[in-house]
Amino acid sequence: MTDTATDSWTVAGQTFTSRLIVGTGKYKDFAQNAAAVEASGAEIVTVAVRRVNISDPSQPVLMDYIDPKKITYLPNTAGCFTAEDAIRTLRLAREAGGWELVKLEVLGEARTLYPNMVETIRACEVLANEGFKPMVYCTDDPIAAQQLEQAGAVAIMPLGAPIGSGLGIQNQVTIRLIVEGAKVPVLVDAGVGTASDAAVAMELGCDGVLMNTAIAEAKDPVRMARAMKLAVEAGRDAYLAGRMGRRKYADPSSPLAGLI
Amino acid sequence: MTATLSLTVNGDPLRTAAATIAALVRELGLNPAKVAVEHNGAIAPRSTLEGVALADGDQLEIVHFVGGG
Numbered sequence: 579m580t581d582t583a584t585d586s587w588t589v590a591g592q593t594f595t596s597r598l599i600v601g602t603g604k605y606k607d608f609a610q611n612a613a614a615v616e617a618s619g620a621e622i623v624t625v626a627v628r629r630v631n632i633s634d635p636s637q638p639v640l641m642d643y644i645d646p647k648k649i650t651y652l653p654n655t656a657g658c659f660t661a662e663d664a665i666r667t668l669r670l671a672r673e674a675g676g677w678e679l680v681k682l683e684v685l686g687e688a689r690t691l692y693p694n695m696v697e698t699i700r701a702c703e704v705l706a707n708e709g710f711k712p713m714v715y716c717t718d719d720p721i722a723a724q725q726l727e728q729a730g731a732v733a734i735m736p737l738g739a740p741i742g743s744g745l746g747i748q749n750q751v752t753i754r755l756i757v758e759g760a761k762v763p764v765l766v767d768a769g770v771g772t773a774s775d776a777a778v779a780m781e782l783g784c785d786g787v788l789m790n791t792a793i794a795e796a797k798d799p800v801r802m803a804r805a806m807k808l809a810v811e812a813g814r815d816a817y818l819a820g821r822m823g824r825r826k827y828a829d830p831s832s833p834l835a836g837l838i
Numbered sequence: 839m840t841a842t843l844s845l846t847v848n849g850d851p852l853r854t855a856a857a858t859i860a861a862l863v864r865e866l867g868l869n870p871a872k873v874a875v876e877h878n879g880a881i882a883p884r885s886t887l888e889g890v891a892l893a894d895g896d897q898l899e900i901v902h903f904v905g906g907g
Contacts, residue, residue, distance in 0.1 A: 604905070639902060
């Protein structure tokens with residue numbers, strides 16, 4: 579059996595043991611957020627870049643609760659609808675934290691938050707040329723995934739379903755095709771609603787799963803964070819173990835010989 | 839006497855006597871180590887914040903990390 583302690587994955591030269599990346603949005607407060615991150619076992623959290631509140635600078639900030647020295651901050655470009663906006667945001671993020679590993683997402687429209695792949699690929703090229711290591715939110719399109727890799731993406735992160743929808747992995751075939759074709763890590767990003775969805779992503783051979791709302795909007799976010807940790811581990815183990823073949827009909831588990 | 843400058847900070851007008859970006863950030867009650875600053879459309883590297891002089895009409899964006907997915 580593969581020792582889970584040795585099962586790690588590497589993105590842009592950085593090695594992680596946890597295959598679960600969690601968001602830091604939509605929580606009741608920073609304390610609950612920090613407790614959920616702890617329970618999830620995540621080593622990477624996504625964060626957004628926004629204007630500081632000049633009128634009330636004494637408000638608590640994320641960094642007071644989740645220590646960027648212990649947990650890797652993955653700055654995102656959520657809310658960006660053009661390549662230029664995303665690039666500008668990540669240049670600021672690099673200055674705010676000094677990190678090159680970033681999450682690029684360029685959205686096409688507010689209703690679906692579906693990625694605009696033309697803008698995404700363009701931004702990915704520019705960022706990679708500036709030394710960034712973009713992990714890229716994208717459509718579940720195996721060809722777009724290849725194009726992203728050529729554009730310098732260090733990880734391909736197709737959606738399982740629309741952001742915040744919790745609908746689960748809608749197209750297992752395309753996710754599997756992306757996994758099979760990629761030379762960089764593949765993580766399902768968006769669409770996970772409950773633990774079984776995360777397990778499905780891992781059973782398809784994904785290197786990890788990124789989620790936010792499924793944990794933050796659970797009735798008990800800390801418990802759901804733990805459920806997601808276990809689901810990702812279970813799915814990974816199931817993938818490594820190799821599932822049995824599917825049969826069309828029954829096959830008894832007890833011997834037929836020696837029946838009384 | 840210190841001159842008072844008219845700036846635009848995060849989209850809003852602001853008058854300040856601060857001479858440098860770092861001084862402005864501290865005047866606003868913020869820690870320069872926890873923010874990133876865009877000065878007239880270009881990144882102001884953190885290592886230079888103490889040295890960059892502000893001028894009347896400057897446009898600044900001061901950002902930090904918040905929760906997000």
